[in-house]
Amino acid sequence: LDVRATRSGGPGGQHVNTSSTRIELRWNVRASQAVDDERRARLLEKLASRLDADGTLRIVASEHRSQRQNREAAEARLAMLVK
Numbered sequence: 287l288d289v290r291a292t293r294s295g296g297p298g299g300q301h302v303n304t305s306s307t308r309i310e311l312r313w314n315v316r317a318s319q320a321v322d323d324e325r326r327a328r329l330l331e332k333l334a335s336r337l338d339a340d341g342t343l344r345i346v347a348s349e350h351r352s353q354r355q356n357r358e359a360a361e362a363r364l365a366m367l368v369k
Contacts, residue, residue, distance in 0.1 A: 287311060287312070287313050287364075288311070288312040288313070288314075289309060289310070289311055289312075289357060289360075290309070290310045290312075291306040291307070291308065291309055291310075291353050292306055292308045292310060293305070293306050293307075293308060294307050294308040294348045305351075305353075306353065307348065307350070307351055307352060307353045307356055308346065308347070308348035308356065309346070309347045309348070309353065309356040309357045309359075309360045310344065310345070310346050310360075311344070311345045311346075311347070311357070311360040311361065311364060312342050312343070312344050312345075313342065313343045313345075313364060314340060314341055314342045314343075315329050315330055315333065315337065315341050315342070315343055316330065316340065316341025316342075317341065329368065333367065336367075343364070343367070345360045345363050345364055345367075346360070347359040347360040347363070
């Protein structure tokens with residue numbers, strides 16, 4: 287998993303403009319060693335519309351003001367998609 291924190295956009299005053307609370311979670315399904323070949327093929331098929339050309343799934347979470355909460359939200363979304 288590749289996790290990156292960036293600044294959130296939109297309204298919210300000075301806090302949102304100076305804090306990197308938006309989380310972008312990236313998982314390269316095609317290159318991942320976390321799943322076997324059978325599961326990888328199924329994930330690549332089921333998530334095809336959400337994957338880029340390299341087979342990377344990108345999930346963005348910015349609904350919370352906390353970086354930790356946004357990371358947890360992104361990880362929960364990833365778990366739901368894989369499940």
